[in-house]
Amino acid sequence: MNLEEKITILAESAKYDVSCSSSGVEGAQRAGSVGSTAKAGICHSFTSDGRCVSLLKLLLTNSCIFDCHYCINRRSNQIPRATFTPEEIASLTMDFYLRNYIEGLFLSSAIIKNPDYTCELLIKTLRLLRETHGFRGYIHVKAIPGADEKLIQELGFLADRMSVNVELPSRASLEQLAPDKNPLALYKPMKQISQIRSEQALIPYKQQAKFVPAGQSTQMIIGASPETDYEIVRISEKLYQNYQLKRVYYSAYIPVNDDSLLPAIETDPPLLREHRLYQADWLMRYYQFQAEEILTKEKPNFNLYLDPKANWAVQHYETFPVDIQTASYHWLLRVPGIGPKGAKKIMQARKYNKLDWEDLKKLGIVLKRAKYFIRCSGETQFGVVHDPTHLIASLMSAKQYQTLKKLNTQSTTEQLSLFDVDQVDYLIANQ
Amino acid sequence: MKLLSEAWQYDGSYWGFLTIVYESFTYQHKPIVITTQDSQEVQLFEARIIETQPQLAKKIDCRLKERLTQENYEFITSGFFTKTADKELDLLEAISLGLHSQAPLEQRVTHPEIAPLIEGRKRIFNEVHSLTGFIRFEICETILYGVIGPKEYSIYFLGDHFLLRYPTYTVMLYDETHQILGIFDKGQARFLEDVCKPEVFNHVATSESAQYWKSFLAAVTIKERENPECRRGHLPIRYRKYMTEFQDDSQPKLPNTADNEITKK
Numbered sequence: 139m140n141l142e143e144k145i146t147i148l149a150e151s152a153k154y155d156v157s158c159s160s161s162g163v164e165g166a167q168r169a170g171s172v173g174s175t176a177k178a179g180i181c182h183s184f185t186s187d188g189r190c191v192s193l194l195k196l197l198l199t200n201s202c203i204f205d206c207h208y209c210i211n212r213r214s215n216q217i218p219r220a221t222f223t224p225e226e227i228a229s230l231t232m233d234f235y236l237r238n239y240i241e242g243l244f245l246s247s248a249i250i251k252n253p254d255y256t257c258e259l260l261i262k263t264l265r266l267l268r269e270t271h272g273f274r275g276y277i278h279v280k281a282i283p284g285a286d287e288k289l290i291q292e293l294g295f296l297a298d299r300m301s302v303n304v305e306l307p308s309r310a311s312l313e314q315l316a317p318d319k320n321p322l323a324l325y326k327p328m329k330q331i332s333q334i335r336s337e338q339a340l341i342p343y344k345q346q347a348k349f350v351p352a353g354q355s356t357q358m359i360i361g362a363s364p365e366t367d368y369e370i371v372r373i374s375e376k377l378y379q380n381y382q383l384k385r386v387y388y389s390a391y392i393p394v395n396d397d398s399l400l401p402a403i404e405t406d407p408p409l410l411r412e413h414r415l416y417q418a419d420w421l422m423r424y425y426q427f428q429a430e431e432i433l434t435k436e437k438p439n440f441n442l443y444l445d446p447k448a449n450w451a452v453q454h455y456e457t458f459p460v461d462i463q464t465a466s467y468h469w470l471l472r473v474p475g476i477g478p479k480g481a482k483k484i485m486q487a488r489k490y491n492k493l494d495w496e497d498l499k500k501l502g503i504v505l506k507r508a509k510y511f512i513r514c515s516g517e518t519q520f521g522v523v524h525d526p527t528h529l530i531a532s533l534m535s536a537k538q539y540q541t542l543k544k545l546n547t548q549s550t551t552e553q554l555s556l557f558d559v560d561q562v563d564y565l566i567a568n569q
Numbered sequence: 570m571k572l573l574s575e576a577w578q579y580d581g582s583y584w585g586f587l588t589i590v591y592e593s594f595t596y597q598h599k600p601i602v603i604t605t606q607d608s609q610e611v612q613l614f615e616a617r618i619i620e621t622q623p624q625l626a627k628k629i630d631c632r633l634k635e636r637l638t639q640e641n642y643e644f645i646t647s648g649f650f651t652k653t654a655d656k657e658l659d660l661l662e663a664i665s666l667g668l669h670s671q672a673p674l675e676q677r678v679t680h681p682e683i684a685p686l687i688e689g690r691k692r693i694f695n696e697v698h699s700l701t702g703f704i705r706f707e708i709c710e711t712i713l714y715g716v717i718g719p720k721e722y723s724i725y726f727l728g729d730h731f732l733l734r735y736p737t738y739t740v741m742l743y744d745e746t747h748q749i750l751g752i753f754d755k756g757q758a759r760f761l762e763d764v765c766k767p768e769v770f771n772h773v774a775t776s777e778s779a780q781y782w783k784s785f786l787a788a789v790t791i792k793e794r795e796n797p798e799c800r801r802g803h804l805p806i807r808y809r810k811y812m813t814e815f816q817d818d819s820q821p822k823l824p825n826t827a828d829n830e831i832t833k834k
Contacts, residue, residue, distance in 0.1 A: 150789070176730075180698070187790055194785070233708075236738070238702075241702070487679050
């Protein structure tokens with residue numbers, strides 16, 4: 139099998155791993171002769187599905203001993219199988235890196251023989267890159283659940299970011315759909331990584347090898363199992379709190395296997411739901427929201443028509459409008475149309491002069507959304523109607539509404555619990 | 570500062586601009602408009618030519634470095650490379666503000682003269698950030714050679730990144746729009762202005778790597794998620810001309826993807 143065929147097979151198998159970020163490491167602290175890392179990460183290309191390509195995303199092998207129902211590489215699937223040698227991966231990475239195709243390597247693997255053996259192969263590849271080729275660029279590697287702690291530790295010192303995929307949000311679905319995986323073994327490396335990182339943080343600075351400097355991340359498949367959005371958001375919040383994760387990725391389930399336990403093969407991936415989950419995730423990480431504020435047990439699913447922040451603002455309309463000159467950062471962040479950057483700019487600009495509506499426009503505030511929730515010089519904008527149903531209708535354009543309607547996967551009853559569908563329909567039609 | 574009813578003209582170089590700064594701040598006056606020799610616009614006033622005095626300009630540069638905060642000094646130097654209209658007059662105002670207060674100029678977003686400079690700088694740095702990812706190099710022994718076609722003078726700001734990234738290689742970057750060749754080598758960035766595209770590199774054989782890269786990109790695409798608008802937002806079409814993955818060997822122009830059809834329309 140030639141190298142090109144191997145790349146095709148093993149990149150194809152790796153593409154369902156969402157993470158492709160190369161951010162989080164500042165300064166090139168590693169020894170080596172080629173490569174650097176940027177704190178913000180750098181995207182090198184975009185695939186036609188609009189996803190960023192920053193890392194050379196490959197599986198070491200796709201011949202797996204496991205038989206997880208949702209996975210394309212499951213043992214019982216009849217697909218072409220291939221395995222890279224560590225040298226092949228190392229030289230391909232170096233070549234692509236010099237040509238500025240990539241920012242680094244993302245290396246994952248199916249379980250070949252047993253977890254320890256797989257982990258050893260990953261270590262061998264990374265050693266080759268770091269030590270023989272002098273590569274000091276970004277490396278993201280999968281921690282193999284079930285592998286020995288010492289091996290995970292060794293891998294962690296060679297990589298910039300590590301991740302263990304939770305895959306399915308709850309233990310019950312995991313037992314049902316990934317019968318070979320031990321749910322407890324999944325969280326063990328996660329715990330180990332966060333422990334070593336926090337121990338390292340206590341040691342005063344000295345020239346020491348950094349353990350997983352860009353932190354760890356994980357991924358959950360959305361729509362393969364019956365969990366509600368509320369449960370998923372709660373799990374993410376716990377992961378951020380307990381294991382200091384940098385990111386939780388969500389991946390809309392794309393039916394790859396014909397299996398009675400999973401959605402039918404023709405089902406469209408729940409992309410809108412995935413989008414809302416990411417929005418909620420951002421609210422938790424950058425907008426000082428708690429999971430309980432975004433969704434509740436009583437309303438466990440997202441309003442697919444409104445983003446979670448606008449939804450929160452509409453539900454708490456009595457607390458608005460806030461005054462742009464005096465509102466705290468926390469409250470500015472709660473206004474739809476103002477993000478962390480906008481809020482910071484407002485805080486800076488209002489030191490110098492009193493802000494009016496024109497200034498806000500210059501600062502990049504989306505007034506179309508924000509005008510319902512803010513006051514400038516003690517007054518709300520002229521002509522704004524203060525009625526929640528009107529508000530919902532005006533937060534969407536007619537075109538957006540039609541697109542969202544098409545993508546909507548919720549039933550009418552569920553929608554009715556969120557807002558008066560007919561009235562919004564009528565108002566948008568007459569916009 | 571007194572506003573003179575006259576126009577000034579200089580050679581368009583940074584030293585030339587600093588001579589203007591000297592002229593303006595020493596005599597506490599400024600003109601209505603400042604033009605460069607290349608400018609095509611017809612002016613109402615006859616222009617007074619300000620001759621560039623490199624010695625004086627270097628002195629002014631040192632003074633500015635001393636008197637302004639480092640952040641504000643960088644604001645002025647990078648502000649000079651923006652393509653905003655009347656940037657020289659805006660920069661004079663920015664210097665005067667910077668001399669009176671230590672507050673970062675970057676934050677004066679609502680100031681009528683500073684805001685265009687902030688916008689211009691944003692355009693440069695956004696392009697620089699995109700280019701750090703979208704530039705493609707050919708390997709020619711220890712030289713990495715790439716071509717770009719930027720809108721802004723981004724090439725002056727790309728050196729730091731590539732010097733850090735490839736310390737053992739010489740990076741040569743050619744800016745087709747402004748005909749500038751950047752050479753980043755041994756921790757130093759040098760620029761040759763008004764030069765032709767180096768022809769030496771035209772004959773570098775296209776390697777297998779390009780084919781591997783294309784197969785890799787094709788393999789990581791998820792067809793169920795196809796979204797050309799989203800792709801265009803992140804990777805504007807103007808960059809694609811120079812990128813390996815969009816160069817079809819059989820057709821020298823862009824490959825026939827859904828995105829390109831939209832541009833053709």
